[in-house]
Amino acid sequence: MAFLYQMLGSKIWPPRDTKPDLTGRTLLITGAECLPNSGLGYESVIKFVRASAKRIIIGVRSIEKGEEAKRAILAQIPQSNVTIDVYHLDMLDYTTIEAFASRVNQEVERLDYVVLNAGISPHAYKKSAYGFESGIQVNLVSTTLLSLLLLPKLLASKTDTFTPVLELVGSGTHQRMPQLLPETDNTEKDISEVYNSETSFRTFGFIQQYSLTKLFLMYVQWQLVKLVDDKVSGSPRVYVIVVGPGPTQSGLGRDFQEQSSLGVRVAVHTMNLLTKTAEQGARTYLSGLMLGEKGHGQFWQWDSVNRC
Numbered sequence: 001m002a003f004l005y006q007m008l009g010s011k012i013w014p015p016r017d018t019k020p021d022l023t024g025r026t027l028l029i030t031g032a033e034c035l036p037n038s039g040l041g042y043e044s045v046i047k048f049v050r051a052s053a054k055r056i057i058i059g060v061r062s063i064e065k066g067e068e069a070k071r072a073i074l075a076q077i078p079q080s081n082v083t084i085d086v087y088h089l090d091m092l093d094y095t096t097i098e099a100f101a102s103r104v105n106q107e108v109e110r111l112d113y114v115v116l117n118a119g120i121s122p123h124a125y126k127k128s129a130y131g132f133e134s135g136i137q138v139n140l141v142s143t144t145l146l147s148l149l150l151l152p153k154l155l156a157s158k159t160d161t162f163t164p165v166l167e168l169v170g171s172g173t174h175q176r177m178p179q180l181l182p183e184t185d186n187t188e189k190d191i192s193e194v195y196n197s198e199t200s201f202r203t204f205g206f207i208q209q210y211s212l213t214k215l216f217l218m219y220v221q222w223q224l225v226k227l228v229d230d231k232v233s234g235s236p237r238v239y240v241i242v243v244g245p246g247p248t249q250s251g252l253g254r255d256f257q258e259q260s261s262l263g264v265r266v267a268v269h270t271m272n273l274l275t276k277t278a279e280q281g282a283r284t285y286l287s288g289l290m291l292g293e294k295g296h297g298q299f300w301q302w303d304s305v306n307r308c
């Protein structure tokens with residue numbers, strides 16, 4: 001019931017469209033190629049371009065789909081002077097994550113904003129090549145790895161008047177997690193093994209397993225915040241934040257849809273129509289990023305941004 005209320009509420013009263021000024025800024029976003037059902041990443045890039053960003057790096061699994069998204073975006077805003085670079089990145093493959101970060105570190109002069117948007121909500125249990133449940137792999141482990149690899153560039157981009165932002169994408173569903181698995185009270189057990197097991201996936205179900213990845217992402221944020229705080233002044237050298245876009249139309253449920261009966265697909269499609277659009281969801285990403293701009297406090301939306 002609470003979920004339905006949240007879903008309809010954010011459709012009727014979507015997040016504010018803040019339209020900030022990103023002149024001269026370089027942004028990086030992962031997972032922005034979702035066409036034709038554009039997701040939050042794709043809609044965010046449109047907003048970055050409209051806000052006059054100087055350069056945008058898009059990390060995608062399929063260069064072809066990334067280039068297609070780039071063409072579609074530039075066709076919508078032909079007057080823009082932005083440079084969009086499409087780099088290969090697969091969050092299920094550490095080799096590409098390291099190659100992606102190293103390319104960014106070498107080829108990008110400064111990095112003002114990073115949005116680690118790529119995420120999945122798998123319907124069935126699947127293990128990654130590294131032994132993690134695939135949702136935990138993409139949403140949590142690989143996102144943490146990429147955060148750590150990009151932090152040096154973000155730290156080096158801080159100036160007296162500007163603090164770079166590392167934005168992780170969470171989900172309000174993490175607040176609705178029931179208690180964690182009782183096995184984790186047993187100190188003999190390896191927690192990672194417990195939560196990456198098929199038993200955990202079956203116990204929670206795919207929706208709660210997704211929520212679990214986002215709950216653990218909050219713990220990662222706490223640690224990253226500690227890592228980047230200036231020990232002398234106590235103020236952050238990089239803002240590490242988590243934004244929760246809330247229920248939004250996107251391709252996130254495609255795995256579930258593909259594996260469901262026609263009736264369920266129709267029900268999900270109908271429910272999708274009751275949620276806000278990806279463009280409206282992407283507004284939360286922009287609000288979160290504005291933490292970096294001094295004097296732009298009016299762009300904050302505390303209900304959608306969590307900063308520890």
Ligand SMILES: NC(=O)c1ccc[n+]([C@@H]2O[C@H](COP(=O)([O-])OP(=O)(O)OC[C@H]3O[C@@H](n4cnc5c(N)ncnc54)[C@H](OP(=O)(O)O)[C@@H]3O)[C@@H](O)[C@H]2O)c1
Binds near residue numbers: 117171
């Ligand atoms: N939609 C919602 O209601 C909602 C609510 C709260 C939070 N979120 C979060 O918002 C973020 C964006 O999701 P969305 O709703 O926009 O879903 P989406 O349309 O499915 O977009 C997800 C993006 O992540 C990319 N991705 C998936 N696996 C990847 C991998 N292994 N390597 C690189 N990229 C990968 C996808 O690329 P491909 O096209 O290659 O698969 C796609 O571009 C996710 O972190 C999600 O958890 C969504």
